Amino acid sequence: MRNQILAALLLTAAPAAALAQTVAPILTTPEAKDAWTYARPAEARVTHVDLDLDVDFADKVVRGTAILDVLAARGAKEIVLDTLDLDILSISDERGRKLAYTVGAKDAELGSPLTIRLGGAKKIRIAYKSQSGARALQWLTPEQTAGKRHPYLFSQGQSINNRSWIPTQDSPGIRQTWRAQITVPEGLTAVMSARADTPAGRKMGTRRAFTFTMAHPVPPYLIAIAVGDLTFKPIGPRTGVWSEAGMLDTATREFADVEKMIDAAQKLYGPYRWGRYDMLVLPPSFPYGGMENPNLTFLTPTIVTGDKSNTDVVAHELAHSWSGNLVTNATWADSWLNEGFTTYFENRIMESLYGKERAAISSELDFAGMLRDVKGAGGDTAPSTRLHGEPGDSAGQLDYMKGSTFLRTIEHTVGRAKWDVYLRGYFDRHAFQPQTSAGFLADLRKNLIRGDKALEAKLQLDRWVFQPGVPSNAVHVKSQTLRQIDSLLAAFNAGGPASAIEPRGWSTQQWKRFLDNLPRQQSAARLNELDAALGLTKSPNAYVQSAWFDLAIANRYDPIVPALEEYLTRVGRNLLVTPLYRGLKAQGDWGDPIARRIFAKARPGYHPVTVGAVTKILDAS
CATH class of the missing domain: 1.10.390.10 (Neutral Protease Domain 2)
Incomplete structure (x- = not known):
C-alpha cells in the first residue's frame, strides 16, 4: 500500500526489524485524520500498553498503572493521549524520572487531551484511577446479577469509551499490542479480550491476579474486561462459553455450531489469526447484541432464544475477526x-x-x-x-x-x-x-x-x-419465506382474524417481518386480538416483545404498560430499548411521563452507553 503510510523507517524508537513485526502503520492521507482523538501519531504514537490494575467494587473504580511504549519521530518533544475523567496521579519515564504533563479542557464527548513532555523517554508510566461513572464501565451489584451473590463488572469500549479507564491514544487507526494484570477479589474471575496467561489466576492474599497478553496490534477500542462469578464450558477445541452458571448450559447449546462457523469463515476468506474464539454471555444490561472483542466475543443474553435463530449475531462477531x-x-x-x-x-x-x-x-x-x-x-x-x-x-x-x-x-x-x-x-x-x-x-x-x-x-x-441514498444498481435479494409472511400480513390487514396466523416454528426474523410491517394505527380491540392469539406480551423472545411493545406504544395501548416496565428494567440492549423510549417520547402527554418514570427506575441497571442514549431521547425537544 503506497498511500503515504507513516512507515517505521521514519521513526527512531526501535530497530526496523522488530518494528516490522509488531508495529502497525499509521495512515497519513487527509481522510485518515481522526476527528475523535487528540493524538498526533505522526509525531509520537503508542505502540504497546502494559496495564497493572486493581478492580475496586466498593468505590467502583479501577486503579493502578499503565506503561506505554512510545514511538516518536526525530525531534518530537511530547506525546498526546486521550483521557475522559481519569484521575492522573503521577507520570514518569522508564527510569522513574518525573515527566511534566498537562490535562487540557474537557469536551463532553471526546474527554481531555493528556499532553506529556517526553524528554527522550521511550516508555512512560502513568499512575491513575478511573472515576465511578466511567463511560466504558458498568458495575452491577450482586442483586443485579443472575447468581445474586457477587458483583459484576464489564466494559464496552467502542467507539471512544476506553479513554475513560485507559490513558492511551484512543483511535482505531493507532493499533497497539497490550498486556494486563488484573487483580480482583478472591472468588471472582477476570476475563479479557486477549490470551489468558493465567486462566485460574494466582492468589495474592485476599485477592487474585489474572494476566493477559495480546500479541497482535489492535485498535484500542478492542481492549475489554469483565469480572464476575464466571464459569466456563468448552464447545470445541478452539471455542467455549463464559457466563454465570445459570446461563452456561443453555448458551452452550445455542452456540453449538460456532466451530463450524469458524471453518466456514476460513474457507471463505483465509485463516483465523487469533487463536481461540470464546464467548462471554453478559447480563441483559449489556448495551449491544455483541461486541467483537478478540479471543472473547461479548454477547447479550437476548439472542439466546432456544432455536438458534439469532446466532447470526455470533456469525457477525466472528466475521469481525x-x-x-x-x-x-x-x-x-x-x-x-x-x-x-x-x-x-x-x-x-x-x-x-x-x-x-x-x-x-x-x-x-x-x-x-x-x-x-x-x-x-x-x-x-x-x-x-x-x-x-x-x-x-x-x-x-x-x-x-x-x-x-x-x-x-x-x-x-x-x-x-x-x-x-x-x-x-x-x-x-x-x-x-x-x-x-x-x-x-x-x-x-x-x-x-x-x-x-x-x-x-x-x-x-x-x-x-x-454520495447519499441508494444507487440504481443495488442488488435486492428476495426470500420465499418472507413472501409467505407477507401473505399473512396482507390477509390480516384486510380484516382477517389473528387466529388464522400460525406462528409455530417462526424464527425471530419471521416474527420481526410480521410485527414490523403491521400498520402503525391499530384499534385497541385489534391489538387485544393479536396479543391473545400470538402471546406477544409474554413472549420469551426479547426481539418479539420489543417489536410488539413498539406497535402497542404507537397506539397508546395501556394494557402493555406493566409488562413494558418489567421489560425495560430487565433489558438494556440499545437496539431493543431505545426505540421504545423514542416511541413513548413521541406519544407526548401519554408516553413521556411513562418513559421518565420507567427510566428513573431502570437507569441504575443500564450501562452508561444506554443511559446516554435514553437521556438524549428524553431530553430532545
Whole structure:
C-alpha cells in the first residue's frame, strides 16, 4: 500500500526489524485524520500498553498503572493521549524520572487531551484511577446479577469509551499490542479480550491476579474486561462459553455450531489469526447484541432464544475477526468498512451452514432496513445516508445495511468466485492495518477492476461510498419465506382474524417481518386480538416483545404498560430499548411521563452507553 503510510523507517524508537513485526502503520492521507482523538501519531504514537490494575467494587473504580511504549519521530518533544475523567496521579519515564504533563479542557464527548513532555523517554508510566461513572464501565451489584451473590463488572469500549479507564491514544487507526494484570477479589474471575496467561489466576492474599497478553496490534477500542462469578464450558477445541452458571448450559447449546462457523469463515476468506474464539454471555444490561472483542466475543443474553435463530449475531462477531479486528477503519467516518463488510461476511457464513434461504431472509431484511433508514433520514439526498461521512452521523444502521448491500452488488456484478478471490486477498494484504474508504476503493480498482472502464461504470463505486441514498444498481435479494409472511400480513390487514396466523416454528426474523410491517394505527380491540392469539406480551423472545411493545406504544395501548416496565428494567440492549423510549417520547402527554418514570427506575441497571442514549431521547425537544 503506497498511500503515504507513516512507515517505521521514519521513526527512531526501535530497530526496523522488530518494528516490522509488531508495529502497525499509521495512515497519513487527509481522510485518515481522526476527528475523535487528540493524538498526533505522526509525531509520537503508542505502540504497546502494559496495564497493572486493581478492580475496586466498593468505590467502583479501577486503579493502578499503565506503561506505554512510545514511538516518536526525530525531534518530537511530547506525546498526546486521550483521557475522559481519569484521575492522573503521577507520570514518569522508564527510569522513574518525573515527566511534566498537562490535562487540557474537557469536551463532553471526546474527554481531555493528556499532553506529556517526553524528554527522550521511550516508555512512560502513568499512575491513575478511573472515576465511578466511567463511560466504558458498568458495575452491577450482586442483586443485579443472575447468581445474586457477587458483583459484576464489564466494559464496552467502542467507539471512544476506553479513554475513560485507559490513558492511551484512543483511535482505531493507532493499533497497539497490550498486556494486563488484573487483580480482583478472591472468588471472582477476570476475563479479557486477549490470551489468558493465567486462566485460574494466582492468589495474592485476599485477592487474585489474572494476566493477559495480546500479541497482535489492535485498535484500542478492542481492549475489554469483565469480572464476575464466571464459569466456563468448552464447545470445541478452539471455542467455549463464559457466563454465570445459570446461563452456561443453555448458551452452550445455542452456540453449538460456532466451530463450524469458524471453518466456514476460513474457507471463505483465509485463516483465523487469533487463536481461540470464546464467548462471554453478559447480563441483559449489556448495551449491544455483541461486541467483537478478540479471543472473547461479548454477547447479550437476548439472542439466546432456544432455536438458534439469532446466532447470526455470533456469525457477525466472528466475521469481525477479519473485517474490523484484522482490517480496521482508520477513523469512525468509515465505520462501514467494519460493519458493512462484516454484515456481508456474516451472511456468507450463515449461507454456508444453513443454506441459501436462511441467507436470503437476512439479505432481504437488511435491504428493507436500508430503505427504511434512508427514508427516516430524509430520503436519497440526506447527507447521513452516505457510507463515508461525518463520524457518528450515519442514519440508523446504514453502515451495516448499505455497506453490505454495496458488497453484495459487487459480488453479483463480477461473480462470486472472482469476488471471493479478491476479498481473501484484501484481508491478507491489509492484515493488522487500518484502512480508509479511499484506500479500499484504490485496492479494489487495482486488484479487481484493473482498468476495466465498463465494469467501473457499472459498479458506481464512488456513488455508493461518497454520495447519499441508494444507487440504481443495488442488488435486492428476495426470500420465499418472507413472501409467505407477507401473505399473512396482507390477509390480516384486510380484516382477517389473528387466529388464522400460525406462528409455530417462526424464527425471530419471521416474527420481526410480521410485527414490523403491521400498520402503525391499530384499534385497541385489534391489538387485544393479536396479543391473545400470538402471546406477544409474554413472549420469551426479547426481539418479539420489543417489536410488539413498539406497535402497542404507537397506539397508546395501556394494557402493555406493566409488562413494558418489567421489560425495560430487565433489558438494556440499545437496539431493543431505545426505540421504545423514542416511541413513548413521541406519544407526548401519554408516553413521556411513562418513559421518565420507567427510566428513573431502570437507569441504575443500564450501562452508561444506554443511559446516554435514553437521556438524549428524553431530553430532545
